[in-house]
Amino acid sequence: MRISIRFKWTFLISLVILAAYLIVAFIAFNTVDSVASAEVVHDFVLKLIWVGIFVLFFGILISFFAVSLFSKNIKTVNTTIDDLNKKPDSDSRIKIRKRNDEIYDLTININKMLDRMQAYTNQQKEFVEDVSHELRTPVAVLEGHLSMLQRWGKDDPEVLNDSINSSLQELKRMQSLIQEMLALTRVEQIDSEYLDQTTEVKPLFTQVYNDFKMLHPDFVVNFDDDIQTGSKVKIYRDHLEQVLIILLDNAFKYSGDRKEINLSASTNSALLEVVVQDYGVGIAKKDVQRVFNRFYRVDKARSRKRGGNGLGLAIAKRLIEIYKGTITVESVLGSGTVFRIELPIYVEPESETETDKK
Template structure:
């Protein structure tokens, strides 16, 4: 095992894996949302820039279209309404450099930024007006268009097209707007910077959140692991996982795990009790058998009377041992009915009638009075053989401990969500001291009489285990010299639920062999 532990490959703990997965998920989600937001913002800003360029192109075209012939400085300047100085231009034509510029116009004011340039050309492509010195080369097109251009140190929008005379319908020049989009690039740079800072913050928050969640989720698992290690080292340990004050699946897991440990411990304790009880209770019959065998070995071989007495006594003790073992097995199995008979149901009305009628036939010297107030079938979640066994135990005890008055009364009635059964005898009764221990295993109120009647003190213990295993309750009221009343209460179910449980319940073996 040490060699296997040494060869164990390196692994990443579940905490690391969960932290990585949660962090990656949260961070990836943030990045995707941020990129979508940036894309929308970029599209909106570019659209706004395009609208500004388009509005300016429309305004310029509207003012220059009344010109009938080729555009000149004289025909352009008055219509644009600027006071300007001239500067050399391409082909010897004087280009206008505005002083107040055209930006006094309400529409053209939108491009008053330094990163926007307006240029007007005649139909030969010679510049006759320029608002800035950063114009891009003229791109002659047959219609007005706006497009984005990148490269050669320029990244922005270019919009332009021909100017058509409204009088002659001929092209009289060209207009072109160059938008370097400095404001757009500055805004996007700030957005990217903010996104980067937020991404770093999101990564840190995601790591912290993932670490906190993983630590919270792993705590019950670590507690379970530690508890398993302790139980493996000491199976009899009573250690349990501390209760988690959380109403979720992990809390349910801890509760179920503790319940499983309790059941395992119960089975272990039952096994130990079974061994102790068997060794204790079989000691007497084994000693009796040993005494008779020694007696036969010494004198019984030649004495028919001794031989007959010893054989009869030995057979009686063997019969007692068989009954004892069967009852102890019944007692052990009574603690496992929730596993063996999870969907068993029975009609308590019919079961009571059958058991009482059987006792009337077996014990004709007794009077059995049945007061059954149940109208029709009444269903309980209990294996029928178990219910019959409980009733047989109580009626058998009533018969054994009855004195002069050979009368036993059995009653059954419905309560709110439950059924109540009572078995009353008029025998010797039970003292208060004995009532507290009457359901203990191997306890006998009258030990001498119990042995004469063949009892081992396990009947009431079996009855109590069976009733409580089906979430019922059993109790006793008694007075010395006046008899005892044993009461049973069992929860009832509807007929529809009983039918559904019967349909899903597999066949089960009886409780005892």
């Protein structure tokens, strides 16, 4: 049989009050009995009984009222959770009057957890919708070509060749899209062991600069290196390299007629500051803050020609945020784009020996 927590705790608290009173009454009775007459002791016992009845009744009321306040808060939590179970995308949150106690702290933490869960749910829903939308086009193209070949195209060598080439191109785009989606999923599930990794900045930037300079000999690649030797940032090396590759790759793709890229990096006692600048097509003001959204492309037709899926900047932003950094963008349509990254410098903890010497 299910018994309400209100009655359970009321009963237990009342028993404690009654037990405490009986102990006090027993001590008082022994004291009076040793010094008073039988008549006085009898009157004293009657008074103890009446006072005991009053204490028990008053204790039951007080404990019932106190437990009711507590259980009311629990009922509010349960009601909110029931609403969320019935409608997972509901905005319902636990509403309890602000006060400085553990119950209020608990509700704040539960509400924060619900906010994170809803954000994650919305993110996954949006991700599935975007993926479905992105895959719809290449699947439709493949279906169209295969249907045409099945009906009559296979008998025409020119049509057959064009359809095969177009189908292969769409398959490569789907493969690229799937790889980037997997990369984004891995970013969202980075192991905690990576969060404690550190990377020396200067060798990494030198390597990435040399790699891109070799890959794009037709470009002028300027590298303004103001990195202090030995500077480190608290980020896994491959993740920092991935961010740089994404930004530089975009810079080369959208450079337009002016084939020039600027990469600059500097460190001070607190921050690593990175700037990647191109002089290409640029981004309209209304689109600037949306470039970090998943699958967002300013010009979808142009992006497809350059092999873009609209996931690279989303991956870069998420990686930088995971490691407590910031990434921003400034752009002028037709003049170029500038991406800026800031990451906190890692400071080596002083050893015990060095501390003792000081």
